[in-house]
Amino acid sequence: MAFRVTIEIYSGRPNPSWMVTDPDQVQRLMRLFLRHRAGLAETPGSFMGVDFRGMRIDFASDTVRSLGLPPTVEIAGGGAADPFAGAELAEALLDTMPEPADQAERGNYRVLRDAIRQAIRRSVEEGLGGVETIEPQEPPDPELAAEAEEQLRRIDQRLNACPFDAGPYEPDFWNDFYVVQRNNCYNYAVNQRTDSFAQPGFAHGYTIPHSTTCTEVRTGALRDGLRVWGDCQPAGYERHLVALVTGTMLDGTRDFHWFRRHREGFWGHKPGSGPARNVDYSNNVVTNPFSCNRGRYTEWCGYFQSHNSVIVSGPL
Known part of the structure; x- marks a missing residue:
C-alpha cells in the first residue's frame, strides 16, 4: 500500500506533493489514521487561512475501503471533527516530505516545511476563526486604484465597447469530487475543466518563471488566447470577464490567482484544488476583486477577457 500527500497552499501553481511508499512509514501512519479517525475529513473543510488550507491524502489502493477509509481524506483543513487529532496527523505526514537532492533547493524546502508546521499549529491554537489573515491594505498607487474602480464601474454599467458573457455561479460543478482536486483558479476563470x-x-510552450510577476503571468495568458480588457475578443461565446492578481506566499514562493465575474453581479474564484467560492478572505461576497480582501495576493494585474477559442492545459 502507498499514498500521495498534497499540501494545499497555492492557488495557481501546482501544490507540493509526494508519495509515501516505505512499508514501515506506511504501516505506522495507517495505524495513526485508524486510531485518530476523528482527525480525518472526507470533504474539503472550511479553512479560510491566508494560504495553507490543509493536507490531502490520496490512497493508491482500494484496500483502504476494507479498513473503513475513503480513497481520499483531508487533514488539518477545517473539516475534521477533532482538529487537534488532525494537526497531529498533519505534522506526522510533514515529516515524510522528502528533502530535494539539489543542494540549492534545500533552503526553500526547509522554509516551506517550517512555515507549514507553524500554520498547522496556529490553526489549532487560534481556531479556524482566528487563523492568520491579512487585512485589505490601502492601495499604494491612488491612480491605479482610481483606474481599477473606473474600469469596474464601466463594466458594471456595460459602458465598455467589449461585450462579455456572465455565466451563473455554479460551484457544485467545480466542487465535485472528481473535479475539485485537479482544477485550479485558472481553470475556473476561463471556465474550462x-x-x-x-x-x-x-x-503553448510557455513556463511562468518563479518570479511570477503580473507581466509574466499575463504573457502566458495572452499566449493561451486571453486579451487584456479593452482589447475586445471577437464574436463568439464564453467571453468571460476575469481578473488577475499575484502575491508572495508564506514560504516566500510567488503565486497567482484569478477571479471570474458571474451573472449575479459578484465574482467567483477557486483557490487551487480547494472548493470554488464567491467570498474573500474576510468571508465577504466579492463584488470588487480589486478592493476585496485577497490575502497574500496583494498585487493587482488588471482585468482580462477569455473566449471560447482560448486553449489551456497544465502539467498534471
Missing part, C-alpha cells in the same frame, strides 16, 4: 491544474501559457 482540464483536470491538469492549468498554467497560463503551458498549452
